[in-house]
Amino acid sequence: MATLQKITPYLWFDGNAEEAEEFYTSAFPNSCVRKVAHWGEDGPGPAGTVMSIAFELSGQPFFALNGGPHYKFSPAVSLFVSCESQAEVDDLWEKLLSGGGRPTACGWLEDRYGLSWQVIPAAMLDLMSGPDPMASGRVTRAVMRMQKIDLAALRRAYAA
Numbered sequence: 782m783a784t785l786q787k788i789t790p791y792l793w794f795d796g797n798a799e800e801a802e803e804f805y806t807s808a809f810p811n812s813c814v815r816k817v818a819h820w821g822e823d824g825p826g827p828a829g830t831v832m833s834i835a836f837e838l839s840g841q842p843f844f845a846l847n848g849g850p851h852y853k854f855s856p857a858v859s860l861f862v863s864c865e866s867q868a869e870v871d872d873l874w875e876k877l878l879s880g881g882g883r884p885t886a887c888g889w890l891e892d893r894y895g896l897s898w899q900v901i902p903a904a905m906l907d908l909m910s911g912p913d914p915m916a917s918g919r920v921t922r923a924v925m926r927m928q929k930i931d932l933a934a935l936r937r938a939y940a941a
Contacts, residue, residue, distance in 0.1 A: 789842040790860065793852045794894065798845035799831045801894050808876040809838040825849070859889065859897035867902060867932045874900050874929050884928040902932045908939045916940070 794801055799817075806812035815835040820826035826847055834845045864870045877900065878884065881893035888901045908920040916939045923938040924930065 787842060789844055792843060792845045792854075792896065793848045794845055795850045796826075796830075796847050797894070798834055798847045801896075802834045802836050802843075802845050804880070804893070805838055805843070806836060808873065811840060812836065812838045815842070820847075854895040854897065856885070856889070856891070856897040859899050861899045861901065863901055863903045863906075865903060870900055870902050870930060870932070886928055887924050888927065888930040890928075900930070902930055902935075904932055905930055905935055908935050911939065913939075 792798070792801070802814065806814065813836065815837060817831060817835075818833045820828055820830050820832045822828045824832060826832055826849075831847055833847070836843050836845070862873060864873065874884075874890065877890055877892050877898055879893075882890055884890045885897070888899050888905075889897060890900065891897050905920070905924065909917050909924070911917045911920075919938040919941055920935050923935055927934070
């Protein structure tokens with residue numbers, strides 16, 4: 782039997798990986814730091830400063846590197862969070878926007894580090910792919926007008 786490979790998002794930061802990890806682990810339950818590595822005397826970063834951090838967000842492994850100013854995040858890659866309730870959407874939305882994040886559209890936001898997130902109620906995907914194409918179309922149109930997703934509004938659009 783083949784071994785299942787784990788896929789771990791690898792995030793590049795410009796000197797603030799530890800700050801970002803602390804921000805993310807405070808936003809998600811069941812999160813923790815697994816390992817921290819520091820730059821040595823011969824590294825490109827100042828000796829003793831954080832080079833990389835292995836951490837988990839709700840059990841999902843992540844890796845953060847203080848790689849310098851060479852690369853920036855882009856909305857071309859986002860982290861998709863499936864939420865069980867509107868309360869979970871609301872809570873996570875506010876946490877990820879805190880300290881300088883900005884909402885974009887259709888459930889997407891950009892956090893203070895420039896990382897894009899999709900904070901989506903799981904039921905939204907069911908409504909958008911339901912058996913009634915007219916109802917699903919109304920839901921899709923409603924999503925296109927939203928920043929943070931309002932599940933009750935989507936259910937009303939489906940039922941209209």
